[in-house]
Amino acid sequence: MTSMTMIQALNSALDVMMSRDPKVLTFGEDVGYFGGVFRVTEHLQQKYGAKRCFDAPINECGIAATAIGMAVYGLRPVIEIQFADYMYPAYDQIVSEAARIRYRSAGDYTVPMTVRMPYGGGIFGGQTHSQSPEALFTHVAGLKTVIPATPYDAKGLLIAAIEDDDPVIFLEPKRVYNGPFDGRRDKPVQPWSKHPASEVPEEYYSIPLGKAQVVREGGDLTMLAYGTMVHVALAAAEDSGIDAEVIDLRTLAPVDIEAIVKSVSKTGRCVIVHEATRTSGYGAELAALVQEHCFYQLEAPIARVTGYDTPYPHALEWEYFPTPPRIIKAMRRVMES
Numbered sequence: 468m469t470s471m472t473m474i475q476a477l478n479s480a481l482d483v484m485m486s487r488d489p490k491v492l493t494f495g496e497d498v499g500y501f502g503g504v505f506r507v508t509e510h511l512q513q514k515y516g517a518k519r520c521f522d523a524p525i526n527e528c529g530i531a532a533t534a535i536g537m538a539v540y541g542l543r544p545v546i547e548i549q550f551a552d553y554m555y556p557a558y559d560q561i562v563s564e565a566a567r568i569r570y571r572s573a574g575d576y577t578v579p580m581t582v583r584m585p586y587g588g589g590i591f592g593g594q595t596h597s598q599s600p601e602a603l604f605t606h607v608a609g610l611k612t613v614i615p616a617t618p619y620d621a622k623g624l625l626i627a628a629i630e631d632d633d634p635v636i637f638l639e640p641k642r643v644y645n646g647p648f649d650g651r652r653d654k655p656v657q658p659w660s661k662h663p664a665s666e667v668p669e670e671y672y673s674i675p676l677g678k679a680q681v682v683r684e685g686g687d688l689t690m691l692a693y694g695t696m697v698h699v700a701l702a703a704a705e706d707s708g709i710d711a712e713v714i715d716l717r718t719l720a721p722v723d724i725e726a727i728v729k730s731v732s733k734t735g736r737c738v739i740v741h742e743a744t745r746t747s748g749y750g751a752e753l754a755a756l757v758q759e760h761c762f763y764q765l766e767a768p769i770a771r772v773t774g775y776d777t778p779y780p781h782a783l784e785w786e787y788f789p790t791p792p793r794i795i796k797a798m799r800r801v802m803e804s
Contacts (some may be wrong), residue, residue, distance in 0.1 A: 468666040472659045473644045476618035476667050477507045477583075480625040481545065483671050485515050488543065491629060492519040495530055495547030495583075503642060504549055504622070505585060531557035535565050537600040538580040543629055551586035552598045566609030577632045583624070586614075587695055587742050588774075589642035589652075589788055593781040599743035599774070603796060604636040605720040605752065611635045611676055612719040616643065616697040617664035620717060623674030624746040631676065640694035648695055650790040679723035681730065685712035688736035688801055691753055692786065693719065696740045696789060703794035706720035709802060711738075719749055727753070728760045735766035736801045740789055766804035770797040 471479065484491045492515075493508055499522040502509030512520040523530045527548055534544040548554045554561075565578045588597035604612045613628055613635055615621035621639070628635035637665045642648050646658045659665035683701055687710040692700040704711040712730050716722060731737050737757050739750040750771045757769055772789045780787050 469669055470660045470665045471616045471618045471622075471667040472646070473615070473639070474505055474507055476622040477625055477639065478509060478511070479667065479669065480622040480629070481508065481511060482514070484626055484629045485511065485519060487671065487772070490541060491543045491545065492537075493545040493547065494521045494523050496523055496525055496549045498522060498547050504545060505581070505641065508547065508632060519800070520529055527553055527555075527557040528560055531560040531565070534580045534582075535560060535568070535578055538565075538578040538634075539568065539576050543579045543581075543627060545583060546583045548582060548584045550596050551584040551600050552595050554584060554600065557691045558603070559611070561634070561705040562607050566607050569633065570609060578634045579632045581628045581637050583637045583639060585641040585644075586638045587640045587642055587785060589695060589780055591781060591784060592779075594778040597779040599741065601638055601719055602743060602747060602749045602752075603773060605749055609633065610720065613676060613717065614638045614640065614694045614719060615717065616640065616694055616715050617647075617662070618659055618667050619664045620674060620680075620715075622667050623672050624676070624717060626671065627673040627676050630673065635676070638694070642695045643698065647698045649700055650699035650788070651702060652785060662802050671790075674717070677718045677721040677723055679726040680715045681712060681726070682715045683711065683713035685710040688738060688798060689714065689727075689734045690740060690794075690798075691716060692740040693717065696742060699789060699791060700794060702739050703791040703798065706791050707795045707798050709798050713799065722753075722756070722758060724760065727757065731757055731761040732764045735764055736772045737761075737765070738772065738794065738797050738801055740772045740794055742778050742789060743775050744773065746789070748773055753768045767801045770801050772797045778785045
């Protein structure tokens with residue numbers, strides 16, 4: 468086991484899969500020679516050559532379309548959209564082509580491609596470098612959507628995504644690339660090396676898609692979170708004095724409904740946390756699922772703590788970003804209902 472940042476764990480996953488399977492390749496803007504803007508693909512071009520790790524023009528639509536063609540012909544491309552905010556020109560290719568080909572061909576063709584995208588805020592990136600577009604993908608039949616919260620999960624989930632025979636949207640919470648962030652912005656940044664989930668095997672392993680993880684056990688209420696918000700939810704649970712159970716969803720589509728039902732049936736209360744805007748955010752789907760499956764077990768209304776229905780603000784980032792105090796207010800409201 469080696470202590471890794473999330474960036475290093477993702478790089479290790481790509482390295483492992485490219486060494487195991489010659490059909491795996493990766494490309495995108497600055498992915499090749501430069502090693503990616505966040506260095507996730509660093510040294511891969513030197514090791515595997517410019518045919519398997521290369522730079523693409525600034526053309527997200529073309530990057531996605533090229534990967535779809537490669538995947539249909541049997542390769543396993545892993546493309547990087549430099550920021551999730553830049554994915555919109557590629558959205559038609561991802562939705563209308565990649566997600567539909569298995570259905571349109573009656574199973575004759577599949578699209579085993581992975582779309583990596585750094586997403587989320589907390590980095591003062593403003594409205595064009597901080598968006599959380601996960602709900603735009605979970606809405607689309609034929610796509611799987613994955614969001615890791617730790618280096619260990621990042622490597623295992625990315626390997627599983629690359630091995631999957633259908634297209635996988637792999638959203639990487641860039642605020643925790645180099646260390647866990649619990650939303651307490653006034654405290655020193657902690658490196659991953661001090662976190663147990665930074666211990667990552669150098670060799671191959673995978674984490675099944677569609678399986679959540681209970682990262683904190685509790686009996687008073689259930690918190691559902693993913694990505695950076697897992698760490699913020701854990702901090703809120705610690706500060707609140709409430710015996711909260713925290714579930715890291717890891718995969719949003721398909722979601723692990725069994726894990727959610729088991730926890731909410733035990734606690735009778737549910738708080739959902741995500742960075743994305745509130746209206747039609749993924750939390751709304753989670754709330755509907757909890758209501759459908761746990762109606763008779765619920766002791767209080769479901770609460771959501773989310774971003775606001777505005778573009779991601781630069782100057783007011785910490786008013787927009789869900790923090791432990793905002794989450795604790797929701798937890799206490801649910802407990803008092």
